[in-house]
Amino acid sequence: MENTITGEKIKLIDLEAQHQVIQEEVWAAMRDVIENSAFILGRHVKEFEDGFAGFCNARFATGVASGTDALILVLRALGIGPGDEVVTVPNTAFPTAEAITLSGARVVFADISPETLNIDPGAAEKKITKKTRAIMPVHLYGQPVEMEELKELCQSYNLLLIEDAAQAHGAEYKGQRVGTLGDAACFSFYPAKNLGAYGDGGAVVTNDERIADKVRMLRNHGRHEKYCHEIEGYNSRLDALQAAILSVKLKYLDGWNEKRRQHAQYYDKLLSSVKNVITTKVLDKAKPVYHLYVIRIRDRDLLRKKLKEENIDTGIHYPIPLHLQPALAYLGQGKGSFPMAEEAASTVLSLPLYPEMTKEQIETVVAAVKQHVK
Ligand SMILES: Cc1ncc(COP(=O)(O)O)c(C=O)c1O
Incomplete structure (x- = not known):
């Protein structure tokens, strides 16, 4: 589709x-x-x-x-x-x-800061x-x-x-x-x-x-x-x-990171008016490189499914907080141990982002998000 x-x-x-x-x-x-x-x-x-x-x-x-x-x-x-x-x-x-x-x-x-x-x-x-x-x-x-x-x-x-x-x-x-x-x-x-x-x-x-x-x-x-x-x-x-x-790639990295920042700023701008979508806060003293562009949204899994139907790939980084991973069960920290991290795991959604993306592609993603987020 x-x-x-x-x-x-x-x-x-x-x-x-x-x-x-x-x-x-x-x-x-x-x-x-x-x-x-x-x-x-x-x-x-x-x-x-x-x-x-x-x-x-x-x-x-x-x-x-x-x-x-x-x-x-x-x-x-x-x-x-x-x-x-x-x-x-x-x-x-x-x-x-x-x-x-x-x-x-x-x-x-x-636990983590809910803002950053x-x-x-x-x-x-x-x-x-x-x-x-x-x-x-x-x-x-x-x-x-x-x-x-x-x-x-x-x-x-x-x-x-x-x-x-x-x-x-x-x-x-x-x-x-x-x-x-x-x-x-x-x-x-x-x-x-x-x-x-x-x-x-x-x-x-x-x-x-x-x-x-x-x-x-x-x-x-x-x-x-x-x-x-x-x-x-x-x-x-x-x-x-x-x-x-x-x-070879190192020569391009500053330029690629700059592109990522521009794309992220464009996403931020387009998404700022979308109710129920939370974008990630950037510290005043920081210059991020947007390895991922991550939003938070309550009905995350439904939005992800809808975007998939629209042929738009997304990711979840990360769906299971590490204290709830079977391999780390021996630490004895069950659900509720780290509320902020658990909240993030159930709401984060990574939208497409890479340096070679076009403005039109970002607009398409945001239009699809808007269509499905009420
Ligand atoms: C935050 C973080 N730490 C460590 C690693 C491990 O790196 P690698 O996959 O190169 O072993 C990764 C990548 O998967 C990562 O994202």
């Missing part, structure tokens, strides 16, 4: 449209890796790491196999493990919590115990977290601050890019991210040389030198083909 307004299908994201623009450069970059048999670490990975550190205005970026591994490796590099607790939010991708558990520490959830859907510093403070070692905020949907309050909290309780910046490449808080707002930050290059590889990839960004060095060892079997393993680590190197592709 086609949408009644223009008849075209509108995807949630369109990676093909992006590939069309950059394909010649991507093929050339891949050819360079293959023709030089430079598959493991080496020049392409180093070039990307330097470029990405520069993009974040950070001293170090270390490429790893995925965003999940970036989180696990940074926790291990910081010496966090069994007996420790790490505070994060329940409304995030599963890997945020999974990484904490895999480091050996225990996940502790804190990011961590509520007051709620986080209430979760601090003698075992707490770190707070791990998530810049969800590319919206920077209120970092100032969290930083003060971490300073007064002597905690580490680790940014989960998997969805926020290039986002800014008080003029500073995410990635250097805490002790270390983790990025994902999953294909759908603002900076996406053609497969998996991730990076740890930090200004702290010791953290960067430890992550560098951990990602490569705990060694600096071939055959001398100082600690037990992982095989979690950023693939050189992915690094070469990411270097």
Whole structure:
């Protein structure tokens, strides 16, 4: 079935449209890796790491196999493990919590602010115990977290601050890019991210040389030198083909993020008059990068179904808050434990957003929303 307004299908994201623009450069970059048999670490990975550190205005970026591994490796590099607790939010991708558990520490959830859907510093403070070692905020949907309050909290309780910046490449808080707002930050290059590889990839960004060095060892079997393993680590190197592709895409990232912001502002404007639709609040001091454009609406599932009938794709990020995931049932936090996160899970709806979208496509989506929201 086609949408009644223009008849075209509108995807949630369109990676093909992006590939069309950059394909010649991507093929050339891949050819360079293959023709030089430079598959493991080496020049392409180093070039990307330097470029990405520069993009974040950070001293170090270390490429790893995925965003999940970036989180696990940074926790291990910081010496966090069994007996420790790490505070994060329940409304995030599963890997945020999974990484904490895999480091050996225990996940502790804190509820979110109903306005920004990011961590509520007051709620986080209430979760601090003698075992707490770190707070791990998530810049969800590319919206920077209120970092100032969290930083003060971490300073007064002597905690580490680790940014989960998997969805926020290039986002800014008080003029500073995410990635250097805490002790270390983790990025994902999953294909759908603002900076996406053609497969998996991730990076740890930090200004702290010791953290960067430890992550560098951990990602490569705990060694600096071939055959001398100082600690037990992982095989979690950023693939050189992915690094070469990411270097091509990095040149475009600021422009793509700007397009995302323009599209989001246009959505905001068109949706401002639609009753019962709540758009996400942006902090005054923040410059978001809109990994996703998320609205909240009470009859979310019905609207989603109607939009699907109109050939408009949408997403739900995320339908089940992590404390209610079967894998985390052992934490013993049932329904009602985190009311704001639970409310978000039942009302959030991600509308189509990607840099190559046209104004007409946004108008079509909004017209369809208006048709079905009373
Ligand atoms: C907030 C958040 N954290 C962590 C991850 C994990 O990244 P990856 O899929 O690259 O392992 C993702 C992506 O799925 C994410 O969105």
